[in-house]
Amino acid sequence: MVTQLKSPQKTDVIYPDSDGKPMSDNTKQFRWIQIIQQNLAWLFADDPNVFIAGDLLWYPVEGNNKIKVGPDVMVALGRPKGDRGSYQQWLEENIAPQVVFEIFSPGNRFTEMNQKQAFYDRHGVEEYYLYDPNRNDFSGWMRSDGRLDVIESIENWVSPRLGIRFDSSGEELQIYRPNGEPFASYEEVSRRLEQAEQCVEQAEQRVEQAEQRAEQAEQRANLLAERLREMGIDPEQL
Helix, strand or coil, X not given: XXXXXXXXXXXXXXXXXXXXXXXXXXXXXXXXXXXXXXXXXXXXXXXXXXXXXXXXXXXXXXXXXXXXXXXXXXXXXXXXXXXXXXXXXXXXXXXXXXXXXXXCCCCCCHHHXXXXXHHHHHCCCCEEEEEECCCCEEEEEEEECCEEEECCCCCCCECCCCCCEXXXXXXXXXXXXXXXXXXXXXXXXXXXXXXXXXXXXXXXXXXXXXXHXXXXXHHHXXXXXXXXXXXXXXXXXC
């Protein structure tokens, strides 16, 4: 009797959601990641087909979970919003993130950053921006003739894909929306909302006070008219 051996079942490749590395090394790096991710999310809030994420692993090749990278911020135009454990490109109509941002920190090694740049070049990123907030050093690369080339004139550069403008002439990088408004932190936006709410509340109070004064004036006029009638005087004939 011959016993047939069962062929081993094909195991599915697992694509971990985490690479075990921290999102940032310090508060300054974390703050910049948040500012860029949140402001881009606000900028494209009304477009359902722009996916923006921070510190999300990107797997460009199906079947190989070793080929991966976690951009500080990624933008995938043409992909729907929504939660993801990772960006698995073959499940995203094979659309690679067109724009990525990296925030340099003292814990980063130049070899690591060079490897990331090579990864982005190899896997189709169209715009790559690197900012070192400690040195206020801002650099960018744009795809040309099939490869990422450094942007020589980066000052006041406008991203072709995002329409945002970069200004690194001051003490730190400033990023502006297409309408000219600067990127702001969550705290700054919250403060502005609070100030706007206070202004609305004050305006409502002024309107209420004006209505009360008008009501009081009407009451005094009615009282005066009543007294004139008691005196036999028709107030409408005055």
